Amino acid sequence: MNIGDAAKAAGLPVKTVRYYADIGLVRAPDRSPAGYRRYDEAAIRKLAFVRRARDFGFSIEECRELLSLYEDRSRSSADVRAIAATHLAEIEDKQRQLAALHDELAHLVEACRGDDRPDCPILDRLG
Amino acid sequence: MNIGDAAKAAGLPVKTVRYYADIGLVRAPDRSPAGYRRYDEAAIRKLAFVRRARDFGFSIEECRELLSLYEDRSRSSADVRAIAATHLAEIEDKQRQLAALHDELAHLVEACRGDDRPDCPILDRLG
DNA sequence: CTTGACCTTCCAGTAACTGGAAACACTAGC
DNA sequence: GCTAGTGTTTCCAGTTACTGGAAGGTCAAG
Numbered sequence: 035m036n037i038g039d040a041a042k043a044a045g046l047p048v049k050t051v052r053y054y055a056d057i058g059l060v061r062a063p064d065r066s067p068a069g070y071r072r073y074d075e076a077a078i079r080k081l082a083f084v085r086r087a088r089d090f091g092f093s094i095e096e097c098r099e100l101l102s103l104y105e106d107r108s109r110s111s112a113d114v115r116a117i118a119a120t121h122l123a124e125i126e127d128k129q130r131q132l133a134a135l136h137d138e139l140a141h142l143v144e145a146c147r148g149d150d151r152p153d154c155p156i157l158d159r160l161g
Numbered sequence: 162m163n164i165g166d167a168a169k170a171a172g173l174p175v176k177t178v179r180y181y182a183d184i185g186l187v188r189a190p191d192r193s194p195a196g197y198r199r200y201d202e203a204a205i206r207k208l209a210f211v212r213r214a215r216d217f218g219f220s221i222e223e224c225r226e227l228l229s230l231y232e233d234r235s236r237s238s239a240d241v242r243a244i245a246a247t248h249l250a251e252i253e254d255k256q257r258q259l260a261a262l263h264d265e266l267a268h269l270v271e272a273c274r275g276d277d278r279p280d281c282p283i284l285d286r287l288g
Numbered sequence: 289c290t291t292g293a294c295c296t297t298c299c300a301g302t303a304a305c306t307g308g309a310a311a312c313a314c315t316a317g318c
Numbered sequence: 319g320c321t322a323g324t325g326t327t328t329c330c331a332g333t334t335a336c337t338g339g340a341a342g343g344t345c346a347a348g
Contacts (some may be wrong), residue, residue: 091344165293175294
């Protein structure tokens with residue numbers, strides 16, 4: 035499979051697949067005589083794996099770790115769980131920050147009349 | 162005031178203040194004979210304004226808009242409100258995405274025994 | 289007069305791509 | 319066999335909002 039079909043199969047843009055190859059995350063296992071990257075089933079599965087992990091918000095480096103655990107048949111589930119749990123804690127942290135932000139900003143927007151006059155509690159608060 | 166004191170007063174790293182000057186967000190109103198940036202009260206107020214707006218998650222470009230509204234004595238509060246409301250909607254959107262992510266991932270972490278065995282629902286789900 | 293803190297500019301790197309240019313490869317139709 | 323169109327290659331640059339570091343100039347204190 036050429037890169038275009040592989041990308042389609044994995045649900046990724048071609049550019050991204052090439053990028054993943056460049057950074058050594060998922061390399062094409064082979065090249066055609068003309069130099070075209072050729073992807074097999076296993077490589078496409080890895081690409082799809084990375085796409086899903088990225089959808090879950092895992093960073094590229096986390097994906098690299100997960101991928102090596104994924105490929106290592108003797109890995110323990112504890113390792114994977116640790117990565118996921120850390121990531122989950124980060125998400126919860128971000129959620130808290132976002133909630134605080136939201137409440138403050140919502141207050142300001144509510145307090146702002148939003149008319150033609152220059153009185154604006156939002157600017158007052160910022161300035 | 163030199164850049165160090167201005168940065169301290171505004172609660173920003175020196176590098177960031179210099180960066181804001183470079184991109185024309187908040188320029189130093191003057192330079193010393195030796196070429197040192199000199200900040201006055203007004204400039205420091207603008208720097209602090211930007212810091213707070215950034216804390217609220219406004220992008221640099223949004224800060225630029227807010228700043229020009231902030232400086233424009235004839236501006237209407239509606240303009241400011243519109244920017245803030247748009248930003249609020251983005252925050253809410255991100256909150257929803259994060260919540261969905263959180264629930265899915267929390268499920269997986271919960272389902273994973275996290276022991277020495279290779280059975281791992283997290284990897285199963287990703288792979 | 290020297291030391292140390294502060295300032296300057298410029299260059300490079302971060303995360304994770306994305307866009308574009310120039311050139312080569314492949315396929316279909318005529 | 320030729321041509322058009324699409325797919326592929328590499329490389330370079332840009333994105334966001336800084337951050338780190340190097341090389342060198344400035345200033346105040348002792």
